[in-house]
Structures are given as structure tokens and as C-alpha cells.
Amino acid sequence: MSKNFALIGASGYIAPRHMKAISETGNELIVSYDPYDGIGIMDSNFPQAEFFTELERFEDFLTQFKRENSIDYISIASPNYLHKSHIRLALQNGSDAICEKPLVLDPSDINDLKTIEKETGKRVYNILQLRLHQSIIDLKEKVQKELKANPGKTYDIDLTYLTSRGKWYFESWKGKQDKSGGIASNIGVHFYDMLTWIFGEVEENIVHIKTPDCNAGSFKLKNANVRWFLSVNYDYLPKEIQASDVTTYRSITVEGKEIEFSGGFKDLHTRSYEEILKGNGFGLDEAYGSISTVEAIRHMEAIGLKGNYHPFCKKVTG
Numbered sequence: 001m002s003k004n005f006a007l008i009g010a011s012g013y014i015a016p017r018h019m020k021a022i023s024e025t026g027n028e029l030i031v032s033y034d035p036y037d038g039i040g041i042m043d044s045n046f047p048q049a050e051f052f053t054e055l056e057r058f059e060d061f062l063t064q065f066k067r068e069n070s071i072d073y074i075s076i077a078s079p080n081y082l083h084k085s086h087i088r089l090a091l092q093n094g095s096d097a098i099c100e101k102p103l104v105l106d107p108s109d110i111n112d113l114k115t116i117e118k119e120t121g122k123r124v125y126n127i128l129q130l131r132l133h134q135s136i137i138d139l140k141e142k143v144q145k146e147l148k149a150n151p152g153k154t155y156d157i158d159l160t161y162l163t164s165r166g167k168w169y170f171e172s173w174k175g176k177q178d179k180s181g182g183i184a185s186n187i188g189v190h191f192y193d194m195l196t197w198i199f200g201e202v203e204e205n206i207v208h209i210k211t212p213d214c215n216a217g218s219f220k221l222k223n224a225n226v227r228w229f230l231s232v233n234y235d236y237l238p239k240e241i242q243a244s245d246v247t248t249y250r251s252i253t254v255e256g257k258e259i260e261f262s263g264g265f266k267d268l269h270t271r272s273y274e275e276i277l278k279g280n281g282f283g284l285d286e287a288y289g290s291i292s293t294v295e296a297i298r299h300m301e302a303i304g305l306k307g308n309y310h311p312f313c314k315k316v317t318g
Contacts, residue, residue, distance in 0.1 A: 007032040009078035017269040019045040033058035103287040125281035129268035130194040135261040155224040164234035164247035193290035199224035210302040227310040
């Protein structure tokens with residue numbers, strides 16, 4: 001049976017994947033809201049959907065619509081710092097919420113949302129799409145088998161993610177730490193979630209570099225030592241990547257072996273929606289670990305190139 005959806009944040013980079021997921025799972029987008037009105041992408045998916053640029057009119061529509069029908073889910077792809085308030089709006093409207101990563105900026109917000117879940121009887125689902133990537137699932141299964149045979153095994157892992165952004169990025173909310181949570185929250189949180197999902201909770205968290213366009217550090221997980229490097233600076237891309245006119249570079253090596261997971265990203269939102277609609281989505285508890293990790297990174301001082309730092313750090317320090 002088709003479900004009714006609303007969408008908060010229709011103009012951003014990730015919003016088309018939510019629209020596609022709603023469509024491909026056989027559901028209907030009834031209404032969307034965004035302060036920006038250049039939403040031509042809606043014509044490719046739901047041209048008949050209502051659209052508002054004012055939150056008050058959007059909320060009025062939800063109230064009126066609810067008198068005769070229901071909005072089953074409200075999908076949230078708004079700026080990170082607004083996620084909590086928009087999730088609250090969804091739950092108090094009588095809808096389940098499907099929210100982009102990072103779910104919130106502070107782990108205490110998760111506790112507040114748990115209270116609202118109990119009050120309303122509605123659920124919050126977080127998009128943690130890497131948990132549904134087949135290569136990552138295969139890696140988890142492999143690691144579980146190895147740890148069963150050797151519970152004390154510790155893996156050495158390098159995580160490298162660079163996604164080049166122009167000067168606009170630093171003028172937008174994404175470049176403002178109080179609104180995005182900083183680089184670790186904005187582009188790293190789902191990688192941290194994936195690593196802890198496979199290798200266990202964070203036991204030690206160190207930051208080596210913290211600049212507006214780059215964060216780097218290391219984790220000691222229950223069963224792994226991780227060096228990580230995140231950046232939006234084109235200059236830090238490997239030369240061979242620059243030469244191929246590609247602006248994004250993802251790499252995860254485990255014990256020196258590359259894990260291939262570059263493909264399939266565009267379908268993972270649809271997979272996420274499929275699981276949510278079956279009752280198998282990732283809730284508030286699953287989000288807590290990675291949100292706690294990025295919140296800690298945000299408040300830590302960088303120690304510089306000491307200890308077990310990622311080799312790309314030398315690109316930053318020269």
C-alpha cells in the first residue's frame with residue numbers, strides 16, 4: 001500500500017536521492033518545503049506535489065491534510081543544525097521521520113528525541129547507507145569470522161575521503177562549524193559509523209590536523225587501529241586522481257588491502273527506504289556512537305604530526 005511522504009529540504013545536493021527513493025519504492029510525495037524556490041528537480045519526480053518556501057505554510061498544510069488523510073513519513077534533508085527541530089516537527093505531526101546524516105550535532109539531542117518518540121509513539125530513522133553497501137556487508141561478515149577464530153586480532157585501517165569543494169562551501173552553512181558540525185560531521189560521520197559497526201566502539205580518539213578544509217586523526221577501536229583523513233581541498237587529491245578530472249577520492253584499506261566500495265552509492269537511499277518501510281531501519285540508538293565521536297572531534301585540539309598519523313597529513317603540513 002502506497003505511503004504518503006513530505007520532504008523538508010528539497011533543494012540540496014542529497015534531496016534528489018530522497019525523491020528517487022520515494023518514487024522507486026512506490027510511494028507518493030505529497031508536499032515539500034525549502035526556503036529556496038529553485039526546485040525544478042521536482043518535475044522529474046513529483047510535479048504535482050505541493051511546495052512551500054515558508055515553514056508556517058508548510059505546517060498549515062500538514063495540519064489540514066491530516067484532517068482527511070495522513071503523512072506517514074517526513075524525510076529531512078535540511079542543514080544539519082536544523083535536523084533536531086525538523087525531526088521534532090515530524091513526530092509531533094504524527095509522522096515517522098527519515099533523517100539524513102548526521103542525525104543531530106550533539107548526542108544529548110538523541111536523548112531528547114527518544115523522549116519525543118515515547119510521547120508521540122512515532123519513530124526516527126537515520127540514513128546510515130554504508131551499512132547497506134554490499135562490499136561493506138561482505139567485509140563485516142569476513143571480519144566477524146576472523147574474530148571468532150581470533151578474538152584478540154587488531155586490524156590496521158586507513159580511511160581517506162576527499163571530496164573537492166569550491167569557495168562557495170565556506171560561505172554556505174556547510175562551512176560553518178556551528179551549523180554543519182565541521183568536516184568530520186558533514187562528510188565523515190557515516191564512515192565512522194561504518195567502521196565502528198564492523199570493528200567495535202571507539203576506545204581512543206586523537207585529532208592530528210584540524211583546519212577549515214581538513215580534519216585528520218586516529219582511532220583505537222575495539223578491534224582496529226584507524227588512521228583517517230578527510231578534506232574538501234582539491235590540492236590534497238592524489239595526482240593521478242587530479243589528472244583524470246575526478247574530484248572525489250574514497251579509499252579504505254584493511255591490513256593494506258583496498259576495499260572496493262566506490263560503486264553503488266546512488267542506489268543506497270532507495271535501499272535505505274526499502275528497509276525502513278519493512279520496519280528494519282536504523283534508529284536513534286544506532287546513531288549515538290558516531291554522533292558522540294564527531295562531537296568529541298569538534299571539541300578536541302589537534303596535536304600535530306605525532307604518533308600514528310595518516311600519511312596524507314604531510315600534504316597539509318608540507
